[in-house]
Amino acid sequence: MSRGLIVGLVLGVMVVGVPVDAAAPEGMMLIPGGEFDMGDHHDGMPDALPVHAVYVNSFYMDVYEVTNQRYCAYLNSAYPSQIKVDGGIVYSVEDTGNSYPYFDTDSADPDSQIHFSGGVFTVTGGKEAHPVREVSWYGAAAMANWRSMEEGRTPCYNLSTWACDFGANGYRLPTEAEWEYAARAGNHDPYYRYPWGDTASCSDANYEGCVGETVSVGSYAANAYGLYDVAGNVYEWCNDWYAAGYYEISPYDNPQGPATGTHRVVRGGAWDRSDDHLRCAYRHQNVPDAGGSLHGFRLALGWSEPPPVPTLSEWGLIAMTLLVLTTGTLVYTRRRLTLG
Numbered sequence: 001m002s003r004g005l006i007v008g009l010v011l012g013v014m015v016v017g018v019p020v021d022a023a024a025p026e027g028m029m030l031i032p033g034g035e036f037d038m039g040d041h042h043d044g045m046p047d048a049l050p051v052h053a054v055y056v057n058s059f060y061m062d063v064y065e066v067t068n069q070r071y072c073a074y075l076n077s078a079y080p081s082q083i084k085v086d087g088g089i090v091y092s093v094e095d096t097g098n099s100y101p102y103f104d105t106d107s108a109d110p111d112s113q114i115h116f117s118g119g120v121f122t123v124t125g126g127k128e129a130h131p132v133r134e135v136s137w138y139g140a141a142a143m144a145n146w147r148s149m150e151e152g153r154t155p156c157y158n159l160s161t162w163a164c165d166f167g168a169n170g171y172r173l174p175t176e177a178e179w180e181y182a183a184r185a186g187n188h189d190p191y192y193r194y195p196w197g198d199t200a201s202c203s204d205a206n207y208e209g210c211v212g213e214t215v216s217v218g219s220y221a222a223n224a225y226g227l228y229d230v231a232g233n234v235y236e237w238c239n240d241w242y243a244a245g246y247y248e249i250s251p252y253d254n255p256q257g258p259a260t261g262t263h264r265v266v267r268g269g270a271w272d273r274s275d276d277h278l279r280c281a282y283r284h285q286n287v288p289d290a291g292g293s294l295h296g297f298r299l300a301l302g303w304s305e306p307p308p309v310p311t312l313s314e315w316g317l318i319a320m321t322l323l324v325l326t327t328g329t330l331v332y333t334r335r336r337l338t339l340g
């Protein structure tokens, strides 16, 4: 490559800017932002009405539900500096009153598939790729903060107030609006009942009467955004407090749910819940300190819009800059050769 070409490229890039590398964090998919009509388009579920227009910014979402293996890696990394185990239940080391249980190991709840002994957490053999369960909303938020710190990001959650800083660049639970938008995966005309269409069978997802247990994540087809098991396997914690009447007052722009509440939103149904719970619009809730055999989660990450890709006329400017610089270099080089 000639010197002129290199200089031209550098200059061209400086003039118009280039798209920032938008490589997804490991195991995540970029969900392109946009508007959709959130709510129940089919069945008249009172708490999923009215259908209302919502805009969500682009964000990243875990492709899979967080597995036992991933959650176990978090527990082993966080123990004993960040977490303790008391009566088989995991808490923050700073939680002197044991007010915010994170996770039940199998000695506290036989439904758990993670064991703790001798200072080490291990997954029940064969359950490594199953979604983690018996994890509370707090335990999901705490893992989000841990992952943020592991990658040098600013944690989103205050682990005392449990407030989420949406301006931080760390991991968090998806909002309820983000979750539904991601589950629908761009199918807005028509709006389907499920991520794939209007009817469900045991070949689409893991729900009541199909398997009778969790299955390894990714055992069914992904939705159109490439996300697996949004419907079924385990319910997924969302960041929002639950309020039955929230859709009456929801803002248009990136709704974040009510400011306070008693229950957090869970979405997507589970291996032991009917196909009704798999519906994209179906809203369910649970108290934040209660994990259960039906409850897991996946993480989200906010995404800043990169500078726009150069337009056609901007590409023209780059090409002209290149041409001028290359020609200039050729003339300069030839003159020098002649003189030499």
Ligand SMILES: [Ca+2]
Pocket: 065, 229, 230, 231, 232, 233, 234, 235, 236, 268, 269
């Ligand atoms: Ca799920």
Ligand SMILES: [Ca+2]
Pocket: 104, 109, 134, 291, 292, 293
């Ligand atoms: Ca439990």
Ligand SMILES: [Ca+2]
Pocket: 109, 111, 112, 134, 292, 293
């Ligand atoms: Ca249980």
